[in-house]
Amino acid sequence: MKNIFSHQLITLRRRKKLSQNDLARKLYVSRQSISKWENGENEPGIDKLITLSEILGVSLDFLILGKDNMNDLILKISGLTKAFAQPVLNGIDLNIYGKDRIALLGSNGAGKSTLVKVIYGELQPDTGRVASYINNKDDLNVMTQDDVLMEDLKVIEQVQLAALIDKVYSEEFIEQLIRKFRLEKQKNTFVGKLSGGQKRRLSLLLTLLRDSKLLILDEPTVGMDLESIDFFWRYLDHVGGCVITITHDFNQIDKYFSRVLLLKDGKIMQDVSVDKIHSHNQTIEQWYRQFNNEEEHVK
Numbered sequence: 490m491k492n493i494f495s496h497q498l499i500t501l502r503r504r505k506k507l508s509q510n511d512l513a514r515k516l517y518v519s520r521q522s523i524s525k526w527e528n529g530e531n532e533p534g535i536d537k538l539i540t541l542s543e544i545l546g547v548s549l550d551f552l553i554l555g556k557d558n559m560n561d562l563i564l565k566i567s568g569l570t571k572a573f574a575q576p577v578l579n580g581i582d583l584n585i586y587g588k589d590r591i592a593l594l595g596s597n598g599a600g601k602s603t604l605v606k607v608i609y610g611e612l613q614p615d616t617g618r619v620a621s622y623i624n625n626k627d628d629l630n631v632m633t634q635d636d637v638l639m640e641d642l643k644v645i646e647q648v649q650l651a652a653l654i655d656k657v658y659s660e661e662f663i664e665q666l667i668r669k670f671r672l673e674k675q676k677n678t679f680v681g682k683l684s685g686g687q688k689r690r691l692s693l694l695l696t697l698l699r700d701s702k703l704l705i706l707d708e709p710t711v712g713m714d715l716e717s718i719d720f721f722w723r724y725l726d727h728v729g730g731c732v733i734t735i736t737h738d739f740n741q742i743d744k745y746f747s748r749v750l751l752l753k754d755g756k757i758m759q760d761v762s763v764d765k766i767h768s769h770n771q772t773i774e775q776w777y778r779q780f781n782n783e784e785e786h787v788k
């Protein structure tokens with residue numbers, strides 16, 4: 490592992506703007522140890538490797554081998570609690586892997602948005618922890634329930650700006666995306682003048698400008714017309730990496746997810762593979778109705 494690991498350590502440490510001394514302090518080791526790891530004279534033990542991957546915001550595979558394994562753990566959520574006026578999350582433990590395509594389900598107010606906000610760092614948990622093995626700055630894309638758009642820009646300007654920020658700017662690429670997302674006619678319309686569904690499509694386009702290892706979508710199809718909803722689910726099928734989607738749109742979701750989580754009473758009450766649901770001749774909707782109601786009944 491020596492050469493690749495040494496190279497990765499130097500590159501990732503510099504990317505995080507950490508000196509050898511900074512890193513040594515965080516790991517409770519001497520600066521000389523870091524220097525030896527970087528020279529390939531010595532290697533850290535597994536416990537230090539795990540801590541290193543957390544500090545550097547990458548998976549263990551990426552740190553050691555320089556590439557990711559899609560079966561890799563990308564998030565480890567332990568003992569998470571969060572309360573507002575009332576408790577919302579009551580002890581969430583969850584492992585999320587690079588290949589997962591997760592539908593996060595639950596009744597209104599169950600805490601789904603709160604959970605994903607804690608995952609992407611908008612909210613701090615009261616207790617517990619989210620260990621992320623990806624680099625949130627480069628590898629995480631989020632589409633929230635609110636469209637985060639600049640109303641005074643034209644559609645084309647908004648896309649150009651986002652493409653520049655995401656470092657994926659190319660006129661051809663932008664034109665292609667605008668066509669794909671059926672916003673060609675609105676290219677020179679001010680964002681503030683778009684309909685709700687068009688704003689949603691634009692938000693989705695902006696979210697998907699760059700590739701990610703983790704894509705979080707909070708009720709992405711709300712306000713979209715049927716054609717756009719069809720388009721959205723088909724498009725999602727081609728998106729790589731892990732996807733966590735909060736949705737109440739049961740019409741088509743069977744095709745797009747591999748794993749379903751049911752959030753209820755602040756806990757993950759069910760965590761099931763879609764194959765298992767289908768092997769019982771159920772759709773996700775039937776499964777959801779059965780388990781959400783059953784839990785309600787038991788309560």
Ligand SMILES: Nc1ncnc2c1ncn2[C@@H]1O[C@H](COP(=O)(O)OP(=O)(O)OP(=O)(O)O)[C@@H](O)[C@H]1O
Nearest residue numbers: 573574577595596597598599600601602603604735
């Ligand atoms: N910033 C906040 N301040 C106070 N209470 C909040 C806040 N955010 C969420 N809540 C409360 O936490 C609970 C869970 O809200 P959350 O939005 O996470 O649920 P949800 O499962 O996403 O619901 P929905 O399906 O309706 O979007 C609700 O009772 C909500 O009122």
